Amino acid sequence: MTDADGLCSLRWDPVRQVVEVIDQTLLPHELLWRQLDSLSDCCRAISTMQVRGAPLIGITAAFGLACALRDDGTDASMDAACAALLNTRPTAVNLRWALDQVTARVRALPPVRRYRAALDTALALRRADIASCARIGEHGLRLLQRLELARPVNIMTHCNAGWLATVAWGTALAPVYKARAAGVAVHVWVSETRPRNQGMNLTAWELQRAGVPCTVVVDNSCGQLLQRGLVDCVLVGSDRVAANGDVCNKIGTYLKALAARANQVPFYVALPISTIDWQCPAGEQIPIENRDAAEVLSIAGRDAGGATVEVGLAAPGSRALNPAFDVTPAHLVSALITEHGIFSADPTGLAPLRAHQVFSSRPM
């Protein structure tokens, strides 16, 4: 499940000096690597969701900024590139965090030296992301082991927080992969995650490739599964955690947290600390992306001949609202699983992580 296994979502080709990503809009039907060779390639990949998932968006943006500085190393170019990248998707704070890492490293350098320094920083951020996610997996595994079940642990997840959403391992799925490697039996309930179906299209694909038993369920069945005692814990990722511990994640996460609390099932959130926004006091200040209504009103798939077809679902003229994320209040979160250990989701619990942020803001 590491870079070395070939299971990564973004790779750097040192010979051709290009970054390549898996085009996630084609999964699970087709595994295609796309080359990103310019700032506009990177912006497009993020905004069209060829790459998605908070940590991967950040790493892609770092490479996008490096591309811009290769073409023009001036302050004006750097500021315009940051603005273009920040404009792609508003919710995942990892994007801003990654750009801050690169600009902090290169701003004091003369323009001709900025590209090399930016590229080195992007590569270091990529390596650091892999290391952080592996550690999240180890800490999360301890929580699963504490359940001490004599049968497979039933984990419910939402959206995709696996290696497709980071560089390798993932956040919420990292403990699952570590459990598999440690011989701890797990089964994952994969909620489909309408409207873009990241659960069904990406998470189920990842888990099947790794040989992890999983079952896809419609989003609306999750409350019933929790009520029937078929879930031992809910494990999700996050796009931004506010300083008070409120968790923003894919739309539908909040309903799972409510149902988990009502049924005394632990609700865990796995994240690298680059996902914590210390400047954001509480969840209501997190910008929530509103996406195209067409994602709700129609659906794309492959026909029997393998051709992509898009079909309408709703009555002609129907209106739809499509917020992509919601906020789960901190009091519904049982624990935050980070690369630095397990913390409670409140200002006191988060406090020790501020010191780590200063350290880890320097790429490893």
Ligand code: MRU
């Ligand atoms: O809209 P997406 O697919 O980018 O949303 C992704 C999520 O909500 C993930 O759960 C989140 O980024 C955590 S990923 C490690």
